[in-house]
Amino acid sequence: MARHLVCRASDLPPGTRRIVTLAGRSIGVFNVKGEFYALRNACVHNQGPVCVGRVSGTYLPSAPDEYRPGLEGRVLRCPWHGWEYDITTAESLIDPTQKLRSYPVTVDDGNVVVDL
Amino acid sequence: MSTLSRPEEQTASEKAYRVIDTDIHHSLPSWEALQPYLDEPWRTKIVAPNSRVGGLGVEAGRSRLDSTPPDGGTPGSDPEFLVQQLIVENHVDIGILTGNIYGWNVHPNPEYANAVIAAFNDYTIDKWLTPHDQLRGSITVNANDPEAAAAEIDRLGPRDDMVMVIIGATSTSPYGQKYYHPIYEAAIRHNLPVGIHVSAAGTGIAHSATAVGTPRTFFEYHSGLPRIYMTQLISLIGEGVFEKYPELKWVFIESGVVWLPHVMWRLDKEWKGLRREVPWVKRPPSEVIKEHCYFTTQPLEEPPNEDWLLQIFDMINGEQCLLYASDYPHWDFDALHVLNHLPPNYRRAIFQDNAQRLFNL
Numbered sequence: 001m002a003r004h005l006v007c008r009a010s011d012l013p014p015g016t017r018r019i020v021t022l023a024g025r026s027i028g029v030f031n032v033k034g035e036f037y038a039l040r041n042a043c044v045h046n047q048g049p050v051c052v053g054r055v056s057g058t059y060l061p062s063a064p065d066e067y068r069p070g071l072e073g074r075v076l077r078c079p080w081h082g083w084e085y086d087i088t089t090a091e092s093l094i095d096p097t098q099k100l101r102s103y104p105v106t107v108d109d110g111n112v113v114v115d116l
Numbered sequence: 117m118s119t120l121s122r123p124e125e126q127t128a129s130e131k132a133y134r135v136i137d138t139d140i141h142h143s144l145p146s147w148e149a150l151q152p153y154l155d156e157p158w159r160t161k162i163v164a165p166n167s168r169v170g171g172l173g174v175e176a177g178r179s180r181l182d183s184t185p186p187d188g189g190t191p192g193s194d195p196e197f198l199v200q201q202l203i204v205e206n207h208v209d210i211g212i213l214t215g216n217i218y219g220w221n222v223h224p225n226p227e228y229a230n231a232v233i234a235a236f237n238d239y240t241i242d243k244w245l246t247p248h249d250q251l252r253g254s255i256t257v258n259a260n261d262p263e264a265a266a267a268e269i270d271r272l273g274p275r276d277d278m279v280m281v282i283i284g285a286t287s288t289s290p291y292g293q294k295y296y297h298p299i300y301e302a303a304i305r306h307n308l309p310v311g312i313h314v315s316a317a318g319t320g321i322a323h324s325a326t327a328v329g330t331p332r333t334f335f336e337y338h339s340g341l342p343r344i345y346m347t348q349l350i351s352l353i354g355e356g357v358f359e360k361y362p363e364l365k366w367v368f369i370e371s372g373v374v375w376l377p378h379v380m381w382r383l384d385k386e387w388k389g390l391r392r393e394v395p396w397v398k399r400p401p402s403e404v405i406k407e408h409c410y411f412t413t414q415p416l417e418e419p420p421n422e423d424w425l426l427q428i429f430d431m432i433n434g435e436q437c438l439l440y441a442s443d444y445p446h447w448d449f450d451a452l453h454v455l456n457h458l459p460p461n462y463r464r465a466i467f468q469d470n471a472q473r474l475f476n477l
Contacts, residue, residue: 046451080449 006112012036015073019051023116029105030055030087032074037087038114039076040101044092048080050100058084058093133464134209135452136471139313139369139412139441140202140251142213142244144236145193153235153242158228168223183445191445192216195244202444203250206452210477212252213244214369218284219315221260222322230264233257237272245277252475254282254311260321262295266302273306279475280367281308284315285341286322291348292355304363309410309474311367312348314341345371346379349405353383356396358408365474367410370443374417377431380405406433410474412441413466414450422457429458435465439474 004022006029012018017030019041026041028051043050057072075093076085084093090102104115144150147162154162162168183201185194192198203211217236220229233256245253255272257265265283272278281303289295291312303310317325317337324330325344331337345368358364383401391397397404411432419425429438443449455463471477 046454048451080451 001115003108004114004116006038006114009036009107009110009112012112015055017051017055022114025116026051027103027114028052028076029112029114030076032087035088036105036107036112037090038103038105039085039087039090040103042101043078043080043083044098044100045078045081045083048078050076050078050083050085053077053079055087133468134472135207135467136210136212136440136475136477137202137206137208137442137444138212138367138439138471138475139414139443140198140211140213141192141216141444141446142195142198142240143190143192143216144239145189150232150235150239153238154231158231158235161228162232195248198444199248199250202442203248206442208250208442208452210250210252210471212254212279212471212475213240214254214280214282214311214313215240215256218256218259218282218313219286219319221258221284222286222288222316222320224321226258226261226264229258230261230268234268234271237268241272241275241277252277252279252477254278254280255308256282257299259283259287259291259296259299262298266298269299269302269306269308273302273308279308279477280311282311282313282369285312285344285348285371286315286317287348288321288323290351290355292351292353292357294355297357297360300357300361300364304361307363307476309365309367311369312345313369314344314371317344341370342372342375346375349379349409350383353397353401353404354394356394358404359396359398365408365410367412367439367474369412369441370414371411372415372417373411373413373432373434373438374419374425374428376405376411377428380432406437410437410439410470412439412443413455414441414443416450416454426458426462429462435462436470438462438466439471440466 002023006020007018012029012031014031014034017028019026019028028039028041030037039051041049041051054077055073056075057069058075060068060070062068071086074087076087085091085100086093090100092098106113150162151159183191185197202208215236217233220233223229237256240253245251255269255278257268259265269281300310316322318330325337326340352358380402387397387401417425455466
């Protein structure tokens, strides 16, 4: 596995992201509530640039006319056709077996490091 | 002098033919942008509050987030950015603009609608077609005023850079009826196909989005859109429009196609027993449809088994009638590569041959 330095952890505060190219691959690195996640910038659906989509919460499955907000700050929505993913698990919300490629991220001496 | 860069080497399979994108929604950056093309009283009215057709936001839905131009404006409103993002980066050779103004046929004031539509056509010629030779335009007309529509087609039809007439799919009566025939006669005069495109139902003077009333969510409304096209196609057949106008070609834009075999078979079956009521329908409707009607591929249906889609294409003679379209910049657009699983003969026909033949490109 190759280790790639992305940035200083202090430059990627909670709720922010960076899109970087590592070893020729476009990868989104997210800070969700202090934890870092790295996702391949290619939606499972049509390989759109998923990592540039909006990050927010969503409405969880519920009864008709019931609205259950959840996953606040964890949901990445692909800018092309709206597919939603939980950043922390890389799983799509419609089918957990459809997942974005994800990579281990560590903080090493104040640096955010992604293992490809 | 263009500063746009040419794309990297395309894949071998793409190089063998041109790519023609048949549904691109260019747009105004603001209603103020249309004012130079309007006379009074419309010039003042267009920027007044609550003065426009209400449903345009519903039918456009969300656009792709990455289609917002660098200056932060409306998606589809910046010609340079659109040409770079869609035409150059997407390896499209010719892009046919469809705009987003055809839905004004359900505005209660047809004089106003006529003026706004004509102004939009002029704006398109001025800002989009004239500076960019990879683009072609569609003559938008107010389908609710067929005389005015015919005059607009006669005005712009002689232009080489206008390749289609476009009207909204939502009308206040079915399009086969003779009220609309002046539009088709004008289109034929200029050798132009007539395209229909999703437009807002349940707004202005339009009826509700379904025959049983108004759905509550955009999800329901959007899922049911093929209904509107089915109704229009059945009307064209039942009224014998293609008997009356043998040169007429129609383009069903953004209708999907998986419903088409069902409608073809049902029309054929009904015709066999009910022929007496429609004696001007002299041949099986499915044959008439195959001769006169084209369908854009977007939004490409996504069955769980890809082979089924190919079977559907075979059932509808898709190799002759399907046209690639992106529907840029709308949220449900299709990137070029979604057609990669089709065999080479289909790709060539869909990306190039059918559009070339239909639009004389």
